Amino acid sequence: MKKQLHQGAWICLFWGGFINLLLAQNATQAQLSEPFQTLEINSKVVVELVKCKPKQERIVWGANYTEVTPSFFQLNKGKLSIQPPSQAQPITVYYSQLEALIVNATQAQVFSAKPIKNRFINITINGGGSITIPYKSSDANIIINGDAEAHFSLQAKQQSITINGSATVVLKGKAQNQCITLNGSGSVQAGELKAKSGSITLNGSGMVEVKTTQELVATLNGSGKIYQKGKGKTIEKLNGSGAILGSREP
Structure with missing residues (x-):
């Protein structure tokens, strides 16, 4: 799906209750509704891992990337799987425990x-x-x-x-x-x-x-x-x- 976003606008999407996505013109991030202990990367992408406090687990990617599909991120039973398209910009994954x-x-x-x-x-x-x-x-x-x-x-x-x-x-x-x-x-x-x-x-x-x-x-x-x-x-x-x-x- 493609979203045309306006200055300061944001949209929340829920897929199976696992991930809350916040989309804005200058930043795009997925705020996770539960922690994960396993990270699985399934596509050609650059990923930076950053430690964060509990309940602040999230994923941040490029401001110019506006197409998000359910296969982009999946979180289930403590395992976060990411599979963005290969041409996607670098992604930062914030974890509390890995x-x-x-x-x-x-x-x-x-x-x-x-x-x-x-x-x-x-x-x-x-x-x-x-x-x-x-x-x-x-x-x-x-x-x-x-x-x-x-x-x-x-x-x-x-x-x-x-x-x-x-x-x-x-x-x-x-x-x-x-x-x-x-x-x-x-x-x-x-x-x-x-x-x-x-x-x-x-x-x-x-x-x-x-x-x-x-x-x-x-x-x-x-x-x-x-x-x-x-x-x-x-x-x-x-x-x-x-x-x-x-x-x-x-």
């Missing part, structure tokens, strides 16, 4: 200027796209299927990441323990993530670089390479033509 982020769109871009803080954080990326997110968590789990490019700055007790494909991931920060599984030709650059202990399983021709101060268990099946940047003890399990080495040359 436990899970799911990106199902090639070339989507998601970023946050400040850390996402939650006891448990789950991030799933299916396809391409660019993700830049800082977070603080006791237990963080990341799954990437495809060729996405992801940058995570973190503080976590338990950090786990699984990559299936050719994604490039950069990890920085601190973790007590990290677990990395790479299946394919991707790259995990975690030399700037300081961890006490860790385990790596690399199946394929990819590359993983880590930094552990106490112990690293490294399993390599294939022609890939694992680099241990830290001084912790390394327990090696090598099957194939790959190599488990010290730090990469600068």
Whole structure:
């Protein structure tokens, strides 16, 4: 539907009682009637994540975008799904608590200027796209299927990441323990993530670089390479033509 809006005018629309939309000439936003803990992105769009107080959850997008359909946003049982047209302007999503982020769109871009803080954080990326997110968590789990490019700055007790494909991931920060599984030709650059202990399983021709101060268990099946940047003890399990080495040359 298309709305011709006048200066200062606004229109409220309700879809299933879930979302209250406020449309104005200079700003367009969706005020959510209930909080969400899971955010799912299903189209090529730029999304900024911003922390807000409870009951202030909302979505803001470009002032020039005037076409809104029921599939644009859907909120149900704590899960907010957004699927604006690919040509839509950047969107800002305000959340009070975020436990899970799911990106199902090639070339989507998601970023946050400040850390996402939650006891448990789950991030799933299916396809391409660019993700830049800082977070603080006791237990963080990341799954990437495809060729996405992801940058995570973190503080976590338990950090786990699984990559299936050719994604490039950069990890920085601190973790007590990290677990990395790479299946394919991707790259995990975690030399700037300081961890006490860790385990790596690399199946394929990819590359993983880590930094552990106490112990690293490294399993390599294939022609890939694992680099241990830290001084912790390394327990090696090598099957194939790959190599488990010290730090990469600068």
